[in-house]
Amino acid sequence: MIRYLTAGESHGPQLTGIIEGIPAGLSITEDEIALHLARRQKGYGRGGRMAFEKDRAEILSGVRFGKTTGAPIALQMPNRAFEKDDANWPKVMNKEGDGEDVDPITVPRPGHADLTGVQKYRYDDIRPAIERSSARETAMRVACSSIARKFLNHFGIEIGGHVTQIGSIGYDDPWESVRTRVDPMLDEGAETVFRAADESPVRCLDEELTQQMRQEIIVRRKEGSSLGGHWEVLVTGLPTGLGSFVHWDRKLDGRLAQAVMGTQAMKGVEIGQGFEAGRRHGQVVHDEITYENEAFSRRTNRMGGIEGGISTGMPLIVRGVMKPIPTMLTPISTVDINTKEEKDTRYERSDVCALPRAIVVIESVIAPVLANAFLEKFGGDSIEEIEERYHNR
């Protein structure tokens, strides 16, 4: 079973990760991991920090001569902010001392983890809540997951995602016409571009944001506000039979939802037609079954590739919603945790809209879930052993 842990604060010296359970014999390089890290740093609406961080994870263990050994893989990645910024982070994040000479943050931002963090951990300074809840941590999640993703790629499974809505600006997208079949086209290494069966492009990342979406980000930035939106992630090449209906925690859809909802700022997730299915009636929701070329298939893919908690072999469609970024230049009302006085929120450097780069995080966090479901079905300790089982299935 693949599991991973991350450690590190947003403005501490580094992020650390350990991913365990990757079979032996998978080829992986730091450059391959760096491709996804670089994608996570792009994105229209990003804040100042992404311009100077140059995320690259160093592999410290578990890989020899470019191949995994089956041992835990340890990764580390420095935070450039630690050294670079004028905020004197080594002093603010010091492991020792009593913090007397560091001003506490006492004004919580609604929507962030500031107040809940203080209430839960009895902090008298919001700083530690900011540090660990920050989506900076997703850099290490992406690094660890890139290895699980490489494992999936080895078996022809591709993951790609795109923005479908920024704020109120969305695509007019009657998706059932375009998601029955999607073909991954590998473009420059790790970047997967999908094309739907009707040849319409499945837009990938910020290059593909419409002019109206960009305009919406410009307008909200000028207002000192922020934005979230809707996204869609597609996975092709999944075999049938991943996940199970026999117990709640084995259902593939439930496991995917946990991974998505465990990601900062995500407020909802759906598989396939999702919420829309509740507004329609059964005759126009369920996917008719066909049998062609000695294989079962579906005429449509409104269930998004999962029935009974098990993959159907159709493209997996996971969709979700990211809330607007909590930190905003124009203040809203809050309360000082010490004085209990009403205050305006404080501002610190922030993304205005992080959805294009959050999609890379979603693509990543679902990879270990799918890799685990794959290993449960075709498991083995080495790529060679799994290949034998997979090809004899």
Ligand SMILES: Cc1cc2nc3c(=O)[nH]c(=O)nc-3n(C[C@H](O)[C@H](O)[C@H](O)COP(=O)(O)O)c2cc1C
């Ligand atoms: C890629 C990414 C970037 C983010 N950037 C910011 C940011 O710059 N400023 C901010 O206030 N929140 C940002 N967030 C959202 C906060 O991390 C998140 O709202 C906070 O941790 C509270 O957790 P919750 O939204 O899951 O309740 C970002 C989230 C993601 C996924």
Ligand SMILES: C=C(O[C@@H]1CC(C(=O)O)=C[C@@H](OP(=O)(O)O)[C@H]1O)C(=O)O
């Ligand atoms: C650092 C990252 O994103 C950060 C996520 C984040 C938050 O509150 O979640 C707040 C900002 O941190 P800072 O104030 O240091 O710029 C973002 O830049 C990253 O994605 O690597």
